Amino acid sequence: MAANFWTSSHYKQLLDQEEVDVVHPLDKEKGVTLEDFKLIKMHMANYIGRLGQNVKVRQRVVATAITYMRRVYTRKAMTEYDPRLVAPTSLYLAAKAEESTVQARLLVFYVRKLNPDEKYRYEIKDILEMEMKILEALNYYLVVFHPYRALSQLLQDANLNDLTQLSWGIVNDTYKMDLILIYPPHLIALACIYIASVHKDKETTAWFEELRVDMNVVKNISMEILDFYDSHRTITEDRITTTFNKLALRS
Amino acid sequence: MSEVPNVFSKKVADRYLKREVLGEGTYGVVSKAIDTKTGQIVAIKKIRLGKHKEGVNFTALREIKLLKELKDPHIIELIDAFPHKGNLHLVFEFMETDLEAVIRDRNIVLSLADIKSFLQMTLKGLAFCHKKWVLHRDMKPNNLLIGDKGQLKLADFGLARIFGSPDRKFTHQVFARWYRAPELLFGSKQYGPGVDVWAAACIFAELLLRRPFLQGSSDIDQLGKIFAAFGTPKPAQWPDMVYLPDYVEYQFVPAPPLRSLFPMASDDALDLLSKMFTYDPKTRISVQQALEHRYFTSGPLPTEPAKLPRPHPKRESLNTRVSDFNQQEGPTVLSPPRKSRRVMPQRDGFEENAHQVEKSDEHVNDIRQATGERMSWNEHAPMSIDFSVFGSRPPPRPTINSADKSRLKRKLDLEFQQPDQD
Ligand SMILES: Nc1ncnc2c1ncn2[C@@H]1O[C@H](COP(=O)(O)OP(=O)(O)O)[C@@H](O)[C@H]1O
Ligand SMILES: [Mg+2]
Numbered sequence: 001m002a003a004n005f006w007t008s009s010h011y012k013q014l015l016d017q018e019e020v021d022v023v024h025p026l027d028k029e030k031g032v033t034l035e036d037f038k039l040i041k042m043h044m045a046n047y048i049g050r051l052g053q054n055v056k057v058r059q060r061v062v063a064t065a066i067t068y069m070r071r072v073y074t075r076k077a078m079t080e081y082d083p084r085l086v087a088p089t090s091l092y093l094a095a096k097a098e099e100s101t102v103q104a105r106l107l108v109f110y111v112r113k114l115n116p117d118e119k120y121r122y123e124i125k126d127i128l129e130m131e132m133k134i135l136e137a138l139n140y141y142l143v144v145f146h147p148y149r150a151l152s153q154l155l156q157d158a159n160l161n162d163l164t165q166l167s168w169g170i171v172n173d174t175y176k177m178d179l180i181l182i183y184p185p186h187l188i189a190l191a192c193i194y195i196a197s198v199h200k201d202k203e204t205t206a207w208f209e210e211l212r213v214d215m216n217v218v219k220n221i222s223m224e225i226l227d228f229y230d231s232h233r234t235i236t237e238d239r240i241t242t243t244f245n246k247l248a249l250r251s
Numbered sequence: 252m253s254e255v256p257n258v259f260s261k262k263v264a265d266r267y268l269k270r271e272v273l274g275e276g277t278y279g280v281v282s283k284a285i286d287t288k289t290g291q292i293v294a295i296k297k298i299r300l301g302k303h304k305e306g307v308n309f310t311a312l313r314e315i316k317l318l319k320e321l322k323d324p325h326i327i328e329l330i331d332a333f334p335h336k337g338n339l340h341l342v343f344e345f346m347e348t349d350l351e352a353v354i355r356d357r358n359i360v361l362s363l364a365d366i367k368s369f370l371q372m373t374l375k376g377l378a379f380c381h382k383k384w385v386l387h388r389d390m391k392p393n394n395l396l397i398g399d400k401g402q403l404k405l406a407d408f409g410l411a412r413i414f415g416s417p418d419r420k421f422t423h424q425v426f427a428r429w430y431r432a433p434e435l436l437f438g439s440k441q442y443g444p445g446v447d448v449w450a451a452a453c454i455f456a457e458l459l460l461r462r463p464f465l466q467g468s469s470d471i472d473q474l475g476k477i478f479a480a481f482g483t484p485k486p487a488q489w490p491d492m493v494y495l496p497d498y499v500e501y502q503f504v505p506a507p508p509l510r511s512l513f514p515m516a517s518d519d520a521l522d523l524l525s526k527m528f529t530y531d532p533k534t535r536i537s538v539q540q541a542l543e544h545r546y547f548t549s550g551p552l553p554t555e556p557a558k559l560p561r562p563h564p565k566r567e568s569l570n571t572r573v574s575d576f577n578q579q580e581g582p583t584v585l586s587p588p589r590k591s592r593r594v595m596p597q598r599d600g601f602e603e604n605a606h607q608v609e610k611s612d613e614h615v616n617d618i619r620q621a622t623g624e625r626m627s628w629n630e631h632a633p634m635s636i637d638f639s640v641f642g643s644r645p646p647p648r649p650t651i652n653s654a655d656k657s658r659l660k661r662k663l664d665l666e667f668q669q670p671d672q673d
Pocket of ligand 2: 393394
């Protein structure tokens with residue numbers, strides 16, 4: 001991992017799981033549980049991913065947008081910052097920050113196209129207003145490191161290039177969780193490589209041992225990812241709708 | 252919902268007491284202000300909103316993004332940022348003057364020790380950027396601000412970029428023309444920190460000459476001026492040159508002795524200068540190496556910042572720049588092989604536009620990239636083909652089922668039993 005990660009604002013802002021898993025008091029009042037909280041964030045990560053595909057931005061932009069969205073909710077309440085507006089705005093801001101601007105007009109077009117549900121329909125002016133609020137919520141820290149680059153380098157180093165597709169997909173899936181707020185990206189990459197290599201029966205023990213990393217952390221991340229794959233199967237649209245109703249936004 | 256007044260930001264704005272306007276930037280007005288909480292004098296840049304309803308200005312966002320990561324004694328400090336009446340405001344430490352004002356002030360005598368000090372501070376700021384994988388891309392005396400204790404700091408990061416990924420393509424439309432490295436003028440899109448070194452060399456030369464060194468009136472003329480000063484490069488000297496996108500062959504001219512261009516510079520100064528002005532960016536000296544050059548340890552030693560000469564407190568006469576000297580003819584273009592670009596008739600370096608960098612250029616490119624030709628722009632691994640859980644597309648990879656999962660978990664448990672660390 002590039003030396004600058006350790007001096008970056010990203011590194012300094014990493015949180016513990018317990019700090020991330022705090023439901024804002026205002027949301028709690030509305031009956032939002034920790035599980036609901038995680039569910040909405042996951043749903044919004046998916047939404048950002050879909051929007052990203054449609055407006056055609058790089059995966060990196062999507063990943064940054066999801067990170068922004070997740071960071072916002074470590075500080076702000078969903079009842080005050082409607083996730084259905086924060087999601088497209090995060091993508092809008094991330095695209096700028098990652099040097100591949102998406103026009104607000106285009107974004108709003110796809111927001112409408114993808115959502116028959118009126119509650120998702122925000123206008124350009126809403127996005128521009130929210131952009132400023134997100135910037136403030138992020139305390140203007142915009143640089144985000146992702147596991148992707150470390151992943152390519154590590155796979156090459158381990159001579160595991162045939163695991164690229166599988167491990168890349170797993171990295172994408174980690175954005176449905178809060179891992180990016182908690183762990184250094186190269187450790188997330190390692191966990192994904194680990195899962196992929198075990199899954200494909202590749203012998204990597206020696207290679208992992210040679211890396212001077214805390215394998216306990218890698219193991220924990222791997223377990224969390226696997227737990228996630230387990231639990232996310234049981235999520236239904238109904239469940240998401242019910243959760244959103246609790247927030248009772250834009251009645 | 253979002254109609255709730257933003258009480259917090261109003262408070263932040265009230266903290267600063269606005270005073271006179273200091274200057275007009277490309278995307279906003281800069282005013283002096285007092286931080287009533289600390290008594291500190293600051294400079295506040297009010298970012299103009301984009302014309303086309305595109306929210307926070309793209310260039311401003313770049314500056315915020317990078318300055319939040321770059322904290323160094325030789326880089327301008329972004330103290331704070333806040334929205335006020337729909338505009339974003341950036342709070343910087345206040346700086347008294349800039350290097351351009353120093354160079355232009357005819358009442359100032361710059362000793363060799365003073366020049367060394369200014370260059371050293373410039374390179375220190377640049378070294379920090381490069382260590383953090385940031386290219387400044389707009390190095391020029393006007394963007395090197397000078398504080399009340401003589402400290403020089405890099406400012407104006409509106410064109411700066413992170414250069415981490417090796418295969419990323421950049422726009423070559425960066426820097427004011429007179430500070431542009433030859434690889435940029437030949438259209439290179441995969442350049443590196445060497446472009447900042449070249450610009451720093453131009454600033455070094457400008458400190459010695461007290462006028463911009465290479466005042467080209469067009470890109471072609473700029474290269475002509477460069478070649479007139481250092482000789483037309485031979486392919487052996489710079490093997491990649493002929494493959495650059497906008498390469499055109501120039502008539503061969505030999506290099507005059509460097510000493511003849513800088514009669515008053517020391518041998519060490521000339522040696523460093525020639526290493527910074529190396530044609531091939533691959534062999535051009537790095538900023539770190541430049542800082543370790545004996546020029547900085549041989550006498551006279553760099554002047555202490557507090558003892559450096561400063562211009563009269565009035566910050567003006569910047570617009571009435573005289574571009575004098577500079578009559579020397581450059582070599583002419585022989586054959587434009589691919590691009591048929593016309594060679595401009597020699598104008599005498601009086602071009603207003605020479606200092607205007609098209610700041611939105613890369614931005615425009617990116618929009619194009621995003622809507623069409625984005626494949627070449629992708630990171631090398633096959634991302635976004637796999638939105639497995641993200642998209643509605645069928646995942647092109649095997650999914651992990653429950654049985655797999657428990658097997659994996661067991662295996663994980665087993666294999667991590669013997670943690671092998673200190
Ligand atoms: N920190 C500062 N202290 C004092 N004056 C400043 C400061 N920053 C900018 N200025 C003034 O504002 C002008 C424009 O700012 P700058 O950031 O260079 O914008 P631009 O992108 O247009 O070059 C500068 O030329 C300078 O006169
Ligand atoms: Mg400037």
